[in-house]
Amino acid sequence: MLKVSGLHQYYGGSHILRGLDFEARLGEVTVVLGRNGVGKTTLLKSLMGVVPIRSGAVTLDGVDISKDTSYDRVRKGMGYVPQGREIFGRLTVEENLRMGLASRPARTPIPAELFELFPILKQFMHRRGGDLSGGQQQQLAIARALAPGPKLLILDEPTEGIQPSIIKDIGRVIRMLADRGDMAIVLVEQFYDFAAELADQYLVMERGEIIQRGRGGDMEAEGVRGLMSI
Amino acid sequence: MTSSLDLTPRRGLLLGPKGWAAVMAAAITVTVLAPLLNLVVPEGHAFHLSDYAVALIGKIMCYAICALAMDLIWGYTGILSLGHGLFFALGGYGMGMYLMRQIGRDGNYKSDLPDFMVFLDWKELPWAWTFSDSFLFQMAMVVLVPGLLALVFGFFAFRSRIKGVYFSIITQAMTFAAMLLFFRNETGFGGNNGFTDFKRILGVPIALPETRMMLFVLTGLTLIGFYLMARWIVHSKFGRVLQAIRDAESRVMFTGYDPLAYKLAIWTLSAVMCAVAGALYVPQVGIINPGEMSAAASIEIAIWAAVGGRATLIGPILGAFFVNGAKSWFTQVFPEFWLYFLGALFIAVTLFLPQGIVGLFDKFSSKKKETRA
Amino acid sequence: MALLAPVAHALTPDQAAAIAIGDTDSRIAALNKSAADADPELAPFVRALLDGEVKTADGKVYVVQGDKTAPDTAEDVINNNRMRGALEAALGALKLVSPDAKVRAEAVEELRKQSLDEAQLPLIEKAWAAESDAGLKSRLALMRATILVSSSDVAKRLAAAQALSASSEPAVKSLLQERLAPGVETDPAVRGALMTALDAVEGRLAWGERLGVLFTGASLGSILLLVALGLAITYGLMGVINMAHGELMMIGAYATFVVQNLFRQYLPGAFDWYIVLAIPVSFLVSALVGAALERSVIRWLYGRPLETLLATWGISLVLMQGVRSLFGAQNVAVENPAWLSGGVQVMSNLILPYNRLAIIAFAFLVLAGVTLMINRTRLGLFVRGVTQNRRMAACVGIPTARIDTYAFSLGAGIAGLAGCALSQVGNVGPDLGQGYIVDAFMVVVTGGVGQLAGTVYAALGLGVLNKFLEGFAGAVLAKIMVLVCIVIFIQKRPQGLFAMKGRSAEA
């Protein structure tokens, strides 16, 4: 599904991503782990085209998308939950969700499942996104990315600030989406237990490099928890 | 905790040795070189500095002071003032009133009153003019009137937490209102004409080359002095609080600083700097009128600062010289097309030099370093 | 040479010459003499005189109409205001007895504007007696009364004074005041009637004035609204401190000018409808210029509002000078179509000019359009989303670059519409925009940045406030007061009239 090879990224002079190679497959959750500042968010931004990549290739279904704009990538089936929520503060909840449907034809209805997953969104349909609490905003951000039904879903620390019960729900949803087999999921997560539970495949990053990778089931055994400490 | 000292940035020094050398060079240029070239070197000689050039540079130095003042409030504190033209003009009017009185009975109507009052039927000096024949009093007014206005205006505005464009717009409204007020002849400051036809300052004929040179030198030294003061301020913790206010005012408050006091202090100081510039400007240019309070005049000050490079102090000074120099030159060489060039210049600077002219220097010097490394 | 042959059935060439040549006194005498015969054949000649179609050469009079010409040496007959007044009066008098009620109504209207004196009494009485239309008759009665109120007959004076209380003419008010001046009217009964009449007339006039203030305020407000609407998009929504907004308006106005000229040249018959085409053209031209600006300059400056100030300032200089090079530094003439000239007389002291009415309506149409477009369409949603968070908008699949261009062009296009409207009331020149840019920003900011509703209230509020203050403080002081009000108002509402509240305001 998604294939990254030889990806390098810089901010100004500093080398942030140093030659990443990995693949995210349909029906699988690929978890990216790593401490603060190792470049996880930068990686996802590069995948989304938010920052243009310096060198390397990103292909989606075999098509090179590394020169595409963000919105083209979305049209090709990518969905993104950024770190820091980035909801549209002055749009209502409903409008935020409609924005999420931008890549679909006009009049596509907002999928009803979203409201089952995040009931608060239905209740606050006409409240402005910016007025929501932090966790509510995070829920909205996830719902927005799910709305158009992407083929590749990219999540940057989606559980941040969310109450335990909903984290569990989100976990269930991610699992279900992956199991349906028509979606690939890339999940950046610091919350080890959550990550470990969902991972089909895991990557550990350190200073812009992937220092370890493996199957999700082997995480504990391979001492990933230890890699996350200093 | 051994190595904490190397964490401190290199500051504490007001200027490096190179910086001091540059300041000294600038000081010598205005106090020695310019007078020499203008007064001693004979006209026609290749190195002669013409009266026109003296007047032009003198004027631009006044503008540079304004740009510097703008940098303190805008570049460092993030408050875009569109009212600096007003402070400049008020300073100018303060000086202008004194100069009008210095004309004495040499005006058209041989009256004790300034000419415009005579033909507009004023029978006696309006109250605001009571002490205008005293140089010291008027100089105090140059500082006090704009200073107090800024203080009061700023106090209310900052207390109400007016920020961003809202602040810009009310400063503009204030300036615009003042302009309309001064345009009115009833206001008693010469209406649209303002003040012109000055004859003397402190009893000395104002047109004498020596007088002009004195004013020039004074302006130059004021500019240098203000620059050093501004540098000292922005390098103090006070200066960093200002920048913090610019970046995240609420965070500053939640850390226990009262932004009101900081903003008010820098705002008032900035206004007074402009006023002093205005006072220096008027005797050199020979006219002050409400045009200085137009919206465009204030915006231009911001433009000098932006073109030079914000939050750099030296940038706005360079910007003032660059823009005004370019304007003078363009109007002369391409009187019909100069606006194209000036407009294109502004566009180009924003597109290609986001850090302003100073950014260009930085780019060069960092490139040099890179190639050397 | 058809020497007046078709005109002068009853008008001998000598009579015509006496009316056309000589000093004003003698010409008026000759005119009145001919008019006294009430010969309807005089009318075409008078009309021709008024239209400047009469020439003289060597004491002979030529009417130059259609294919009729005069010798090369002929000179125009010059009518000064006094002569023109007399000609109009004569024409009016002639029309007053016309069999056509519409013509008579026009004549009455013309008479109303003149100060009447005893000399006209017989004419008016005659017309009044003959008038069959009730409305016209009562108006003639009022005119008659204005003359009779100074009659020497007390009864007539009393009747006239009573009749006059139905009037709403300012002239009647001063007439009544004159009559009431000490020593003029001595009869107590008549004085009483005069007093009652004066009260009634003054009351009506006061209403006219009040409505007048409201109307002029609304009219100024609608102009401010039009001027600010485009800015509410480019600045309010997109955050571009667009100093070139005024110049985009100017471009719209010049587009109107060009369309007008094309009509004049190629479609003179449809000239009155040039404005219908000018509206879309001015929108398109400004929008295109806006699109070009967005693509070339603004694009690189999103998220750096202060840089946009600098760049758009530069753009405004270039655009202004561009127009100066293209069209000259002088103003150009944009004519109101005939149907936008003049106004409806609502009260004797309240005329609502058509062009201002049209602009008010137009402003609200544009407002409605913009509101619908921003709040109800998908494009509008995208525009709002993109302008809030450009990067994230791209990450939900919105072609932000295109949306930005659309949004900026829309703002620019609306500026063009404003320019088109302004061309109907003010100057069209290279500086057109400069005069409005400050006001535009004031309105947008006072209303609350990004708040369309705020813009509307601010525009109308400032317009009416300004006109209300102008009533007693004069234009300059009123403007100063309005500005001071804005400063004070912002103290109370630091985020404008329609402030964004709560957390989303910080986002």
Added chain:
Amino acid sequence: ADTIKVGILHSLSGTMAISETVLKDVALMTIDEINAKGGVLGKKLEPVVVDPASNWPLFAEKAKQLIDQDKVAVTFGCWTSVSRKSVLPVFEEKNSLLFYPVQYEGEELSKNVFYTGAAPNQQAIPAVEYLMSKDGGSAKRFVLLGTDYVYPRTTNKILRAFLKSKGIPESDIMEEYTPFGHSDYQSIIAKIKKFSSEGKKTAVVSTINGDSNVPFYKELGNQGLKATDVPVVAFSVGEEELRGVDTKPLVGHLAAWNYFMSIKNPTNAAFIKQWSDYAKAKNIAGHKDKPLTNDPMEATYIGIKMWAQAVEKAKSTDTDKVIAAMAGQTVKAPGGFTSTMDKENHHLHKPVFIGEIKADGQFNVVWKTPGPVVADPWSDYIAENKGKKNVPEKK
């Protein structure tokens, strides 16, 4: 040098560009004409054009530049009185010459300036006299409406005194000012209507300057204030200003000038033709399609020609010699008379015309002085001027 430099100091940008740009062009045309005939003192004239951009302090700076840097022999320039006042000290200090081509308020007489426009008695006073005459409509009440600056203020002060001397009571005079660039005349016209409806015949004397005239006249037309009811006489509205206005509703309103384009005489026909050809040849925007001439253009034209003659007479461009030679110079003016430079007072003797606006934007001359009028810069209607001689002070 083998050329003589002359400065041209008119705003080519900013608010005054509307009026001033064309003066620059007409100056260049006149210089071309003189050069075509061999120049002055055998040398060609070399114009130095600068743009003071409607900014008064910049006028002073540019004047300095012209004199100091370019060493011009004479400068033709300025429109508003403010700009003139701003450059005046420069010309006096450097003892250089300025030719000022626009009607103004008087109250000034500098030895370094030649005023080729009208003083108040050559424009304002005759115009008001006309309004009071029977042909002018026997006005008894006056609205003095102007832009708020020195020229209208002073002119109105003089007019007030004049009206008073004619027995018009204060209560019959309404004075009203608007700022430069004012664009909304709804209220003011409503006020005028009210004032005029209060009885006697009313006339408006307009000293509105610049851009504001267009909205003023448009509103006048819309509110149906016709010339036969309330005539407006303007002192700063000429052919060029009316270019931007639909004049059909304005027919009959008046302007007072010393020249109108519509004046018929061979000199004027030649002048207009020369200008039309020049505008076409130089592709001057606006004028190439619809050439117009006006009073300040004529005054510029006369000024330059007169200066050239004076230089020939003085055989030098030296300021003092030229000043001396200027006295009594004559030029056959397009206005139809021979314009003479007064022997002493630096003003031209000028005829006064009053014109009514025609539907095509031109003026019908409805009244004129029998011959040129001598300027009275220190108007006698201003008390302080009693006893002042119309002679510049010698320095």
Added chain:
Amino acid sequence: MTPDLMESMREVRERHEARTQQAGASGGDASFGRLLQAGQPDFTQGVALYLDDITVSFDGFRALNKLSLAINVGELRCIIGPNGAGKTTMMDVITGKTRPDAGRASFGSTIDLLRLRENDIAQIGIGRKFQKPTVYEQLSVFENLELALKADRRARASLFHRLSGEQLDRIGEILQLIHLKGEAQRTAGLLSHGQKQWLEIGMLLMQDPKLLLLDEPVAGMTDEETERTAELFLSLEGQHSLVVVEHDMKFVDQLTEGRKKVTVLHEGSVLAEGRLSEVQANEKVVEVYLGR
């Protein structure tokens, strides 16, 4: 947690304690500024923060509904509750950002918080970390900390302020603690999310407030960092009062050490209070918050 880190943390704590004692001995905390002298909070009653019947509504929606809460001096209190329960709003009320519609809030037993402006509240010793990290983006990490440093906040004082060696050391310590020593001269805006989070905690420590309000301090941190943070907070307990809002139950567990009180907010008021294990067993809490 590595031993040397523990070590350095203890050092920090001890040195700091020594310093505050010293200051106390030398007659009052002069550097605290005028407000403190005027209205010293009174902690003799043992209460650091007291909220009584606080109600906040936004356009009719009650974010806080008669919320009452008391935090003791030196107490570390964890507050949990569903998204939108009103936790952040509560902090907004305490720090003066939001004015409640009704209720009382006092610092110590004397100071009425509802009368003070934000900066005064900060001055008397209430510090806050926001849910969304806020730092001075254009200043360096070092300068961010410097500005937070406890010192005279008045304008004139900062104009003449110079860092003492001691203060410099303290900044160094904190930099070490928040793992940003290598980034000291970097512009704060360029830090990653988690780094900003740390920087903000560092700033709070520099400020040395009596009451720390921490809104989701470990969001975006690794488990290991979370533990470290817990250690850090525990080390502050006693000297300072802390209010910590978190959704991470492991973190809360560590902080409460199995015995401290946890408050559960729901729909703007207190739903339950008690030890973590107790509230975790509460049916209602499980339903609205923890989930099954």
